Amino acid sequence: xxxxxxxxxxxxxxxxxxxxxxxxxxxxxxxxxxxxxxxxxxxxxxxxxxxxxxxxxxxxxxxxxxxxxxxxxxxxxxxxxxxxxxxxxxxxxxxxxxxxxxxxxxxxxxxxxxxxxxxxxxxxxxxxxxxxxxxxxxxxxxxxxxxxxxxxxxxxxxxxxxxxxxxxxxxxxxxxxxxxxxxxxxxxxxxxxxxxxxxxxxxxxxxxxxxxxxxxxxxxxxxxxxxxxxxxxxxxxxxxxxxxxxxxxxxxxxxxxxxxxxxxxxxxxxxxxxxxxxxxxxxxxxxxxxxxxxxxxxxxxxxxxxxxxxxxxxxxxxxxxxxxxxxxxxxxxxxxxxxxxxxxxxxxxxxxxxxxxxxxxxxxxxxxx
Amino acid sequence: xxxxxxxxxxxxxxxxxxxxxxxxxxxxxxxxxxxxxxxxxxxxxxxxxxxxxxxxxxxxxxxxxxxxxxxxxxxxxxxxxxxxxxxxxxxxxxxxxxxxxxxxxxxxxxxxxxxxxxxxxxxxxxxxxxxxxxxxxxxxxxxxxxxxxxxxxxxxxxxxxxxxxxxxxxxxxxxxxxxxxxxxxxxxxxxxxxxxxxxxxxxxxxxxxxxxxxxxxxxxxxxxxxxxxxxxxxxxxxxxxxxxxxxxxxxxxxxxxxxxxxxxxxxxxxxxxxxxxxxxxxxxxxxxxxxxxxxxxxxxxxxxxxxxxxxxxxxxxxxxxxxxxxxxxxxxxxxxxxxxxxxxxxxxxxxxxxxxxxxxxxxxxxxxx
Numbered sequence: 112x113x114x115x116x117x118x119x120x121x122x123x124x125x126x127x128x129x130x131x132x133x134x135x136x137x138x139x140x141x142x143x144x145x146x147x148x149x150x151x152x153x154x155x156x157x158x159x160x161x162x163x164x165x166x167x168x169x170x171x172x173x174x175x176x177x178x179x180x181x182x183x184x185x186x187x188x189x190x191x192x193x194x195x196x197x198x199x200x201x202x203x204x205x206x207x208x209x210x211x212x213x214x215x216x217x218x219x220x221x222x223x224x225x226x227x228x229x230x231x232x233x234x235x236x237x238x239x240x241x242x243x244x245x246x247x248x249x250x251x252x253x254x255x256x257x258x259x260x261x262x263x264x265x266x267x268x269x270x271x272x273x274x275x276x277x278x279x280x281x282x283x284x285x286x287x288x289x290x291x292x293x294x295x296x297x298x299x300x301x302x303x304x305x306x307x308x309x310x311x312x313x314x315x316x317x318x319x320x321x322x323x324x325x326x327x328x329x330x331x332x333x334x335x336x337x338x339x340x341x342x343x344x345x346x347x348x349x350x351x352x353x354x355x356x357x358x359x360x361x362x363x364x365x366x367x368x369x370x371x372x373x374x375x376x377x378x379x380x381x382x383x384x385x386x387x388x389x390x391x392x393x394x395x396x397x398x399x400x401x402x403x404x405x406x407x408x409x410x411x412x413x414x415x416x417x418x419x420x421x422x423x424x425x426x427x428x429x430x431x432x433x434x435x436x437x438x439x440x441x442x443x444x445x446x447x448x449x450x451x452x453x454x455x456x457x458x459x460x461x462x463x464x465x466x467x468x469x470x471x472x473x474x475x476x477x478x479x480x
Numbered sequence: 481x482x483x484x485x486x487x488x489x490x491x492x493x494x495x496x497x498x499x500x501x502x503x504x505x506x507x508x509x510x511x512x513x514x515x516x517x518x519x520x521x522x523x524x525x526x527x528x529x530x531x532x533x534x535x536x537x538x539x540x541x542x543x544x545x546x547x548x549x550x551x552x553x554x555x556x557x558x559x560x561x562x563x564x565x566x567x568x569x570x571x572x573x574x575x576x577x578x579x580x581x582x583x584x585x586x587x588x589x590x591x592x593x594x595x596x597x598x599x600x601x602x603x604x605x606x607x608x609x610x611x612x613x614x615x616x617x618x619x620x621x622x623x624x625x626x627x628x629x630x631x632x633x634x635x636x637x638x639x640x641x642x643x644x645x646x647x648x649x650x651x652x653x654x655x656x657x658x659x660x661x662x663x664x665x666x667x668x669x670x671x672x673x674x675x676x677x678x679x680x681x682x683x684x685x686x687x688x689x690x691x692x693x694x695x696x697x698x699x700x701x702x703x704x705x706x707x708x709x710x711x712x713x714x715x716x717x718x719x720x721x722x723x724x725x726x727x728x729x730x731x732x733x734x735x736x737x738x739x740x741x742x743x744x745x746x747x748x749x750x751x752x753x754x755x756x757x758x759x760x761x762x763x764x765x766x767x768x769x770x771x772x773x774x775x776x777x778x779x780x781x782x783x784x785x786x787x788x789x790x791x792x793x794x795x796x797x798x799x800x801x802x803x804x805x806x807x808x809x810x811x812x813x814x815x816x817x818x819x820x821x822x823x824x825x826x827x828x829x830x831x832x833x834x835x836x837x838x839x840x841x842x843x844x845x846x847x848x849x
Contacts, residue, residue, distance in 0.1 A: 113814075114796060130499030133521065134754070135798075136812025136824060152502065152521060385503070389807060404802035411780060427483060429504075433773035438758060443505025455505060 113138055116397055117169055119160050120179025121148030123444035123453070124377050124393075127385070129153050131394035137401075141179075142169040149444045150179070163190045170196040177354055177400045178376055181208045182255075199302065199353035199400035200375045207350050208375040211283045212253040221349055223342055224369050226288050226361070230281040237268035237284055244286045250274070251283040262319055288369060290361035294328050295380035296343040297357045297392060299399040306347055307395065307405040309388060311339045314359065314380045320451070323471075324417040326383045326410060329464060338368050346373065355396040357381060379419070379453075384408075386440040386458045387415030412460035414467045418475040420455040423448030432477035439474035448480070482507055485766055486538055488529050489548025490517030492813035492822070493746050493762075496754070498522050500763035506770075510548075511538040518813045519548070532559045539565040546723055546769045547745055550577045551624075568671060568722035568769035569744045576719050577744040580652050581622040590718055592711055593738050595657045595730070599650040606637035606653055613655045619643070620652045628688020657738060659730035663697050664749035665712040666726050666761060668768040675716055676764065676774040678757060680708045683728065683749045689820070692840075693786040695752045695779060698833060707737050715742065724765040726750060748788070748822075753777075755809040755827045756784030781829035783836045787844040789824040792817030801846035808843035817849070 114137045118125040121143025129152060132139035140155040142165070148154065158165030160183045167190065170176050175197040188202035200208075207214040215228045227244065231237045241248045250271045252261040263271055264287060274282055293316055298308040313328035314321050343358040357378030359371040381392035390398075390406030398405055425448055432441070436459070443455035455478065459471035483506045487494040490512025498521060501508035509524040511534070517523065527534030529552045536559065539545050544566040557571035569577075576583040584597045596613065600606045610617045619640045621630040632640055633656060643651055662685055667677040682697035683690050712727040726747035728740040750761035759767075759775030767774055794817055801810070805828070812824035824847065828840035 114798070126502060129521075130502050133495060133499050134809075134811050136810075136814055138814075139521075152498075152508075398802065401798075403798050404806050406802075407807045429483070429770075429772050433767065433775075437773050438776045440503075441505075442503050445505055445507075 114401055115140065115173045116400065117142065117173035117176045118150070118153075118179055119166065119169070119176060119183055121145070121150040121154055122179045123149045123446070125150035125153070125179035126444055127377065127382075127393045127442070128397060131391060131397055135394070135397065137397060140169070140173060142166065149446055151445065161187060163187050166191055167194055167196075170194065175199055175400045177396070178205075181205060181375060185209070197400075201351065201353065204350045204352045205375055208373050210253050211251055211256070211372075212281065214373055215283060215285075217350065218346070218370055221345060223345060224367060226369050226371075227286040229284050231268075231284050232275075232279070232281045234268035234272060234275060237265075237271070237282070240284045241266065241268065247287045249285045249287055251285070253280055253283055260319075288361045288371075289364045290369075291364050292328075292362050293371065294331075294339060294360040294362055294368070295324070295357055295378070296339040296360060297355065297378060297381045297384075298343050298347055299355050299392070299395040299405055300347045300352050301399050301405065302353050302402045304348070305405055306344055307390075307408050308340050308343065309381065309384055309392070309408045310410055311336050312380055312383065320419075320421070320453075321379045322419050322421065323468075324380050324383050325464070325468070326387055326415040326417075335362070335368065342368065342370060346370075354400045355381065355392050379456075382442070382456050383415040383417040383458050385442070387411055387460050413462050414464045415458055415460045416464075416467045416471040417456050417458045418471045419453050420457065420475050420478045421453055422450050422479055423452065423454035424478060424480040426480075428477040432474055435477070436470055436474035439470055441474065443478075454478075483770055484509065484542045485769065486511065486542035486545045487519070487522075487548055488535065488538070488545060488552055490514070490519040490523055491548045492518045492815070494519035494522070494548035495813055496746065496751075496762045496811070497766060500760060500766055504763070504766065506766060509538070509542060511535065518815055520814065530556060532556050535560055536563055536565075539563065544568055544769045546765070547574075550574060550744060554578070566769075570720065570722065573719045573721045574744055577742050579622050580620055580625070580741070581650065583742055584652060584654075586719065587715070587739055590714060592714060593736060595738050595740075596655040598653050600637075600653050601644075601648070601650045603637035603641060603644060606634075606640070606651070609653045610635065610637065616656045618654045618656055620654070622649055622652055631688055657730045658733045659738075660733050661697075661731050662740065663700075663708060663729040663731055663737070664693070664726055664747070665708040665729060666724065666747060666750045666753075667712050667716055668724050668761070668764040668774055669716045669721050670768050670774065671722050671771045673717070674774055675713055676759075676777050677709050677712065678750060678753055678761070678777045679779055680705050681749055681752065689788075689790065689822075690748045691788050691790065692837075693749050693752050694833070694837070695756055695784045695786075704731070704737065711737065711739060715739075723769045724750065724761050748825075751811070751825050752784040752786040752827050754811065756780055756829050782831050783833045784827055784829045785833075785836045785840040786825055786827045787840045788822050789826065789844050789847045790822055791819050791848055792821065792823035793847060793849040795849075797846040801843055804846070805839055805843035808839055810843065812847075823847075 126149040310327035312326040315323040357374040377392045385391040457475040495518040679696035681695040684692040726743040746761045754760040826844040830836045
């Protein structure tokens with residue numbers, strides 16, 4: 112009954128698909144750019160995800176192709192589909208995770224709540240938007256941004272003059288949303304349509320990078336959870352997303368939910384599910400892209416808190432960390448530490464939120480220099 | 481902080497160490513006899529575990545050597561230790577998992593409860609023992625038996641005449657214990673002495689092969705659990721066991737606990753812990769052999785039931801199984817199905833034992849032809 116999943120990209124998301132693949136008896140292959148990447152143990156081909164030839168060769172003999180990242184070009188994706196490969200998520204869906212302008216256009220057309228936004232092609236246009244929105248705005252490159260890169264908060268168009276110089280693509284400009292906090296609604300969807308949602312979580316960002324996730328998001332009303340679930344379900348179904356989907360949301364100071372970003376893959380805001388949910392996002396992603404029935408998504412404990420390890424150390428801190436926090440769940444990605452780099456995460460679970468937050472932070476802190 | 485664990489043997493126990501190693505950021509290497517074994521994804525050397533040369537070469541560059549099975553000869557183990565390698569469990573402990581006669585001698589010397597036994601070198605001696613124990617007895621080869629192999633229930637010494645022919649080693653003979661059921665007490669022990677015990681479980685055998693495990697064992701008294709824990713702790717400490725230890729026990733019809741077998745590695749009776757315990761036996765084994773502080777071992781749910789998949793099928797039964805039992809946890813070992821072969825297991829968890837048993841059995845049954 113051998114099923115084979117091919118993952119394009121050798122980063123930590125591909126790495127974290129390997130344990131559930133091993134448990135489920137699913138063969139997993141990874142197309143990585145370099146030897147020694149996070150998913151190295153499963154790498155079966157080194158190659159370039161931008162090369163049609165490399166990607167088509169990789170896809171031979173796998174039942175489905177999926178992704179560690181959203182950077183595979185549309186022309187490569189479409190060549191893959193044309194070759195007869197099963198690709199999940201497919202190019203028509205991935206487009207909206209690759210291009211933030213197309214995403215904003217589509218969500219607006221669907222009537223979904225988004226920040227006020229515009230597509231601007233000149234400093235002058237941008238200044239008009241900024242002036243109309245209180246003198247500050249968020250400017251994003253439509254493509255290629257992640258973890259705070261490709262995003263600037265500006266009070267004048269001149270501050271992104273370099274981005275206009277780069278190419279002719281318009282930039283996305285958005286109102287600077289006054290938000291109380293950021294939330295994330297994750298789900299998985301099968302090609303045949305089944306959807307399973309995890310509990311809504313709170314995601315704490317610092318400098319555009321996720322540092323902590325609390326599952327479930329504390330103090331949410333039934334109504335808020337319903338809206339988040341409805342928004343995410345609509346996006347998944349209307350955009351034809353397959354596999355895991357993260358819908359990052361702003362909870363505004365005036366009690367609205369606005370869609371911030373989309374990720375069509377397992378996502379940092381779902382890492383808590385490895386230890387804290389009945390089915391982890393990595394197992395569920397594999398099930399979803401193989402069009403297998405999805406697993407239950409309920410939390411296994413009242414609270415789970417995930418803290419990223421940023422930067423890290425090359426020293427072995429396990430003896431001290433495990434002595435202090437033996438029950439925390441430690442996850443490292445086999446990456447060399449560099450300042451600010453996500454090298455791992457720690458999850459703690461339990462009945463009392465404050466104590467769980469304390470334990471997760473204490474455990475993670477051992478691994479930061 | 482790269483730590484490297486080398487596992488001798490490429491079977492399913494080595495395979496199931498890989499997921500927690502990946503999560504913990506521990507490098508794992510496997511010495512396997514053949515390509516394509518269960519732990520194939522981590523195999524870094526093909527070689528013979530009976531060859532000092534192969535094993536010494538494998539041990540270079542790993543922080544600790546541990547095992548998928550107990551068949552590495554003492555002379556190889558001792559050469560490994562002499563080379564300066566950290567070996568857990570070490571040869572002095574492993575001896576008692578390799579040789580059932582030495583095990584019976586040692587446990588008897590420690591005053592631990594075992595069935596009445598003898599070492600017999602002739603059919604005549606064996607007949608004397610059988611006659612003195614009600615006309616039937618269990619005969620075991622001291623070495624090499626597993627899953628019911630090397631074990632026969634006989635009423636006359638002539639029934640194992642072939643075993644006397646084979647070599648001059650004495651056979652182990654034991655009284656045929658009248659037991660109510662079989663239990664297993666698992667623990668892990670670090671070289672520095674720390675011990676953590678999992679809940680006592682019930683192990684259901686058929687034809688000498690474990691088919692089902694219920695965690696915790698239903699209907700046990702505090703006293704029974706205390707005795708089981710004390711026996712296993714004494715064995716671990718007195719024999720100097722490091723890593724995971726399974727103490728298989730008979731609960732007799734007259735309410736005694738007798739030690740049946742020992743296994744010094746993760747064990748089938750602990751597979752439930754992957755999904756059902758705060759720390760799985762595979763993660764704990766890695767922590768223990770690296771002499772890292774151990775994790776909590778409490779059950780995550782009131783009941784966990786593990787059912788082995790024996791024989792199996794080459795067909796993909798996941799669509800039907802997951803549709804029927806989406807919440808069960810499926811584990812397959814990448815093995816070709818053969819009649820009676822353990823190819824995987826399924827674990828279910830929940831509040832009501834009867835229902836959990838039903839779900840685990842139903843899920844496993846999909847994968848048997």
